[in-house]
Amino acid sequence: MSILLNNRTRLMIQGLGNEGQNQIRRSLDYGTRVVAGVHPGFRGGDTFTHDDHSFPVYPTVAEAVEQTQANCSIIYVPAPGAADAILENIAADVPLIVCITEGVPVHDMIRVRSAIANSESKLIGPNCPGIIQPASKCRVGIHPPDVFMPGNVGVVSRSGTLVYEAVDQLSRAGIGQSTCVGVGGDPIIGEQQQAILRRFQNDPDTDAVVLIGEIGGLAEQAAAAYIKRSMTKPVVAFIAGATAPPGRRMGHAGAIIEGEAGTAEAKLAALEDAGAVISRSPAEIGSTMRRVLEEAGKYQPPGAAENE
Amino acid sequence: MNIHEYQAKEIFRRHNVPVPGGGAAATEAEARALIKEHGPDVVIKAQVHAGGRGKGRVVKRDRASRTYNDLTREPGRHEGQISGRRRGGVRLASGVEDGLKEFRPLLDKDNRLVSIQTGPEGAPISAALIEQQTSIAHEYYFSIQVDGASGQPLIIASAEGGQSIEEVNRTNPRAVLRIPVDPVEGFPAFRGRTLASQLGLPSSAIRQAGEMFANLYNVFTEMDASLVEVNPFVLTGEGTVLAIDGKVGLDDNASFRHDGYEAWRDRSQENPTEIEAEEANIGSYIKLDGNIGCVVNGAGLAMATMDTLMLHGGEPANFLDIGTVNRKDRVVEALRIIVNDSDVKAIFINIFGGLARVDIVAEGVVDAVNELKIRQPLVVRLNGSNVEEGRRVLHDSGIDVQTADELGDAAELAVQAAATAARRRSRN
Numbered sequence: 001m002s003i004l005l006n007n008r009t010r011l012m013i014q015g016l017g018n019e020g021q022n023q024i025r026r027s028l029d030y031g032t033r034v035v036a037g038v039h040p041g042f043r044g045g046d047t048f049t050h051d052d053h054s055f056p057v058y059p060t061v062a063e064a065v066e067q068t069q070a071n072c073s074i075i076y077v078p079a080p081g082a083a084d085a086i087l088e089n090i091a092a093d094v095p096l097i098v099c100i101t102e103g104v105p106v107h108d109m110i111r112v113r114s115a116i117a118n119s120e121s122k123l124i125g126p127n128c129p130g131i132i133q134p135a136s137k138c139r140v141g142i143h144p145p146d147v148f149m150p151g152n153v154g155v156v157s158r159s160g161t162l163v164y165e166a167v168d169q170l171s172r173a174g175i176g177q178s179t180c181v182g183v184g185g186d187p188i189i190g191e192q193q194q195a196i197l198r199r200f201q202n203d204p205d206t207d208a209v210v211l212i213g214e215i216g217g218l219a220e221q222a223a224a225a226y227i228k229r230s231m232t233k234p235v236v237a238f239i240a241g242a243t244a245p246p247g248r249r250m251g252h253a254g255a256i257i258e259g260e261a262g263t264a265e266a267k268l269a270a271l272e273d274a275g276a277v278i279s280r281s282p283a284e285i286g287s288t289m290r291r292v293l294e295e296a297g298k299y300q301p302p303g304a305a306e307n308e
Numbered sequence: 309m310n311i312h313e314y315q316a317k318e319i320f321r322r323h324n325v326p327v328p329g330g331g332a333a334a335t336e337a338e339a340r341a342l343i344k345e346h347g348p349d350v351v352i353k354a355q356v357h358a359g360g361r362g363k364g365r366v367v368k369r370d371r372a373s374r375t376y377n378d379l380t381r382e383p384g385r386h387e388g389q390i391s392g393r394r395r396g397g398v399r400l401a402s403g404v405e406d407g408l409k410e411f412r413p414l415l416d417k418d419n420r421l422v423s424i425q426t427g428p429e430g431a432p433i434s435a436a437l438i439e440q441q442t443s444i445a446h447e448y449y450f451s452i453q454v455d456g457a458s459g460q461p462l463i464i465a466s467a468e469g470g471q472s473i474e475e476v477n478r479t480n481p482r483a484v485l486r487i488p489v490d491p492v493e494g495f496p497a498f499r500g501r502t503l504a505s506q507l508g509l510p511s512s513a514i515r516q517a518g519e520m521f522a523n524l525y526n527v528f529t530e531m532d533a534s535l536v537e538v539n540p541f542v543l544t545g546e547g548t549v550l551a552i553d554g555k556v557g558l559d560d561n562a563s564f565r566h567d568g569y570e571a572w573r574d575r576s577q578e579n580p581t582e583i584e585a586e587e588a589n590i591g592s593y594i595k596l597d598g599n600i601g602c603v604v605n606g607a608g609l610a611m612a613t614m615d616t617l618m619l620h621g622g623e624p625a626n627f628l629d630i631g632t633v634n635r636k637d638r639v640v641e642a643l644r645i646i647v648n649d650s651d652v653k654a655i656f657i658n659i660f661g662g663l664a665r666v667d668i669v670a671e672g673v674v675d676a677v678n679e680l681k682i683r684q685p686l687v688v689r690l691n692g693s694n695v696e697e698g699r700r701v702l703h704d705s706g707i708d709v710q711t712a713d714e715l716g717d718a719a720e721l722a723v724q725a726a727a728t729a730a731r732r733r734s735r736n
Contacts, residue, residue: 017664080564105562106454107532110491113459129662142663144692159608164660164692165715172714185607187456204734214608217456241611243618281619282612283716 002178002206003154003199004096004124005072005138012070013093014085016048016057020076023100023142028053030145031137036064038073061085061092074140075099075131082126082195083108090121097190098140099125109188116190123190129160129182134226135205141182151176152300153199153289156193157187158185158219162240162282166210166213168250169286175293178206185214192219194226201231207298208234210285211276213226213267215241228274234296237276239264309558311572312355314437316554319531323523326516326550330439334415335584336408342438343407349441350407354397354414354421356431357577359555361397364423366413372430397421397433397727401439411436432576442552443545448507449473450521451490452528461489461528463521467507467539495525509543517549524551532562565696581645587639591631598623599653600726601646601684603639605630605664613658616715620722625652632663639672640679647680653733654726658718661692667695670701677707685710685725689718 012030013024016039028034028050037048037057046057058064061073077085082101089097090112104126116123123205124131130141135150136228142160147168153175157163160182167177181196183189193211213220220239227235242264260266272278279288293299314332321327329346332355343350354361362619367375377441390477397414399493401407413419413563420430447470455462465485468476475483482544500518520541530534542550563569575583586591592607596614600622604610607629614624626649630642646652660702673688686709690698701707710725 023663079561103561105532105565106534106559107529107562110454110459110461117459144660144662144695146695147692157608159606159612160662161604161606161609161660162612164662165609165612168660168691168713187454188459189456192457212608213620214611219457222457233480238612240608240615243615244611281616281716283616283619283714283719 002133002135002202004122004179005136005140006180007132007136009072009073009136009138009140009142010035010068011074011138012038012061012064012068013054013074013076014038014061014089015076015078016042016044017076017078021048023076023182024048025050026145027139030139032139034069035068038064052202053102057143061094063087065092065094070094072096072140073098075101077101077234079103079105083112086102086112086123087115090115090119093119094121097121097123098128098130099123100128100130100142101125102127104186106187109186113188113190124181125184125190125293127186128184128189129163131179131181133179134177142295147171148180149176152178152207152298153182153293154178154203154206154209155212156196156200156209157182158193159212159240162212163281166212166238166285169283170210170289172292173286175286175289175299178203187217193223196218197223197226197231197235201233206233208236208293208296210289211235211237211271212285213237213239213266214264215239215244215264221261221270224267224270224274224276227271227276234292235271235276236279236285236292237268237271238279238282238285239267239271240282242280309560309569310357310574310577311556311558312353312357312434312574313353313554314435315572316556317437317551319527319556320524320551320554323527323530325520325523325527326548327554328439328442328552330437332435332437334412335352336411339408339411339436340404341439343401343404346438346440347407348403350401351439351441352399352407352410352414353437353439354433355435355437356397356421356426356433357372357574358421358423358425358431360423360425361421364397364421364426364468365395366397366421366433367430369418369420369430372420373428373625374423374425376428376430379422379424380397397423407438411438415683434574434576442542442550444542445545446543447540448542449476449539450524450541451535451539452525452533453535455488458488460491462496463487463489463503465503465507473539489525491635495522497522502545507508509549510547512547513543513549520551522547523685527556531556532559532566533557534559585628585645588638588645590628590638590642592627592629593645594627596624596626596651598625599651599730600722601625601649601652601655602656603630603642603646603655603659605633605659605661609658609660613656613715613719616719617630617656617723620716620719620723622719622726627651633659633669633672634663634665636668636672638676640676643673643676643682644680647684649683652684653723653729654687655682656718657686657688658715659690659692661690661694664692665694666690666692666698667701670698672706673709674701674705677709685729687718687722687725689713689715
């Protein structure tokens with residue numbers, strides 16, 4: 001069932017502070033199977049309870065995995081401890097790690113990326129809204145659940161709030177989502193856009209993809225290269241920041257890596273050349289996708305599945 | 309966070325990276341003492357958080373904008389890194405009297421250093437770095453930064469230093485070496501010696517250069533730097549290597565484990581409104597040229613909101629990512645900054661709640677309208693977490709506000725409101 005998550009996802013939450021507790025309640029309400037919490041010295045004792053739901057809380061990831069067979073971790077741990085929390089999951093061979101935390105030091109992420117490369121674990125984030133998969137009721141993140149609905153379009157974005165914006169438009173246009181992934185806005189993240197595109201390309205439950213990028217970096221060019229080389233499913237792309245004035249240049253050497261490639265124009269040109277359909281306006285992502293699906297004969301109006 | 313060259317060099321010195329003898333002066337007495345100690349032949353360098361100092365100009369504040377236009381119109385016309393005509397931000401002098409003559413205009417509070425990187429306001433000069441002059445046989449470039457794609461540190465080096473590395477990369481890309489660093493191995497001295505050899509340094513300087521590169525890598529990791537750049541480091545006439553420039557960018561996210569960061573911060577180099585926004589803890593704010601004040605959550609949505617306004621013929625007055633709002637007083641503080649901007653003719657609030665709860669945002673908007681006596685027309689678009697309560701709060705408050713559910717419709721309303729307000733203003 002679509003990518004990264006499925007009906008067998010057994011979620012564990014790391015970091016049961018106020019925000020972690022609020023968010024995991026909303027995931028429980030959404031129907032997500034949460035099997036464990038990890039929070040050394042958790043004030044609530046060894047169990048977390050919300051309405052009819054409850055799950056055990058352990059001091060370490062290793063114990064949580066051993067006792068509950070958790071296979072996915074969501075991290076709400078504050079920035080100073082976030083990299084440590086990710087490393088703890090890698091050490092425990094947790095297959096999928098999603099880190100929401102904003103403000104993780106970049107040198108911590110250098111260590112994390114190096115550890116990930118030598119492991120079987122996959123990382124989404126940090127500084128991201130997480131992953132949501134409406135059909136399996138898996139909400140591994142901070143999404144407002146009401147705007148999402150099951151369907152055949154995948155969404156991948158660097159920005160969190162733009163996932164919600166794009167999905168709101170899709171849902172209003174009668175287009176449901178297979179899986180929505182916010183890869184995160186930091187310089188160093190786990191899986192990047194092209195890796196998620198590859199997952200969608202290989203996913204029988206996804207017929208088309210919305211790709212939302214931003215100015216800066218080279219990730220969209222890598223995504224464009226993948227689309228051109230391997231992608232047969234339609235991609236609708238939007239790049240935020242086309243009208244942002246170039247910031248005061250501090251003359252740092254970053255420009256030598258990306259040069260002009262960091263601009264929205266360069267990214268849009270690469271994506272257009274790769275065959276992506278460009279939505280110039282962020283307000284037209286939904287209508288553009290509807291047109292693309294209709295042309296491909298893949299538009300499934302809500303309720304159509306039941307009528308067939 | 310950027311720091312000054314003299315601060316970067318203090319860090320270099322502590323990590324055994326060779327730098328010229330010298331120090332920072334903020335007063336004439338300090339300058340005099342430094343020239344006596346390190347002179348008679350000295351170089352005096354204005355300390356600002358911007359590059360292009362040597363080709364820049366030190367001018368009275370009220371001439372800054374005109375000078376900036378001159379510089380950006382014909383960037384090639386202006387003299388080189390170290391100006392013989394003594395009007396830039398990097399000056400040579402000989403002896404105490406000559407040195408003080410060059411030092412005084414730099415520290416004049418009415419003066420600004422204008423370079424192609426400072427913007428039209430120019431930069432106030434916080435101090436001057438006074439160093440002994442160096443005999444230069446050859447100039448090289450060296451930097452370390454984070455490469456997001458590989459997730460590894462990346463060293464960039466070139467035997468064509470002392471000029472813009474972007475320019476070298478454009479005209480002679482083969483002269484630019486790129487060396488990805490395995491973070492587990494780090495950058496031990498033997499890697500440094502290999503690089504020194506690739507750069508064509510003479511055999512006698514290779515051991516010292518290798519150690520300098522390894523030590524600069526230690527600066528990068530131990531200081532949690534996002535950038536360490538030395539342009540140029542030089543081979544001296546005596547055959548040794550020396551970092552005669554130094555730039556260090558620090559990762560603000562790591563400030564919790566570095567007591568030193570706060571002391572190195574120089575607020576005089578930052579935009580006052582942006583500092584005000586930071587102190588009010590309302591996320592990230594950048595002033596722009598238009599007339600529609602924006603309050604948005606999330607950097608991506610904030611940029612997309614600006615894009616939408618411009619596609620509808622409007623112009624944003626600012627970029628403001630309010631971040632995750634779970635306290636209504638932050639909304640009030642954000643709107644206070646927007647309302648106090650005299651360019652703002654209409655206000656557009658666009659919040660899509662995820663972590664943020666839009667009912668709290670709505671309460672903040674109501675408080676702000678009552679507290680700040682907002683006169684500009686207000687367009688509010690709420691969506692996401694707790695949206696029904698948010699919309700009810702707005703509706704029940706009775707405040708004068710236009711609302712729309714969809715981004716495009718809301719942007720259209722904001723553009724019309726700004727246009728109407730601007731027309732009304734111009735009629736009066």
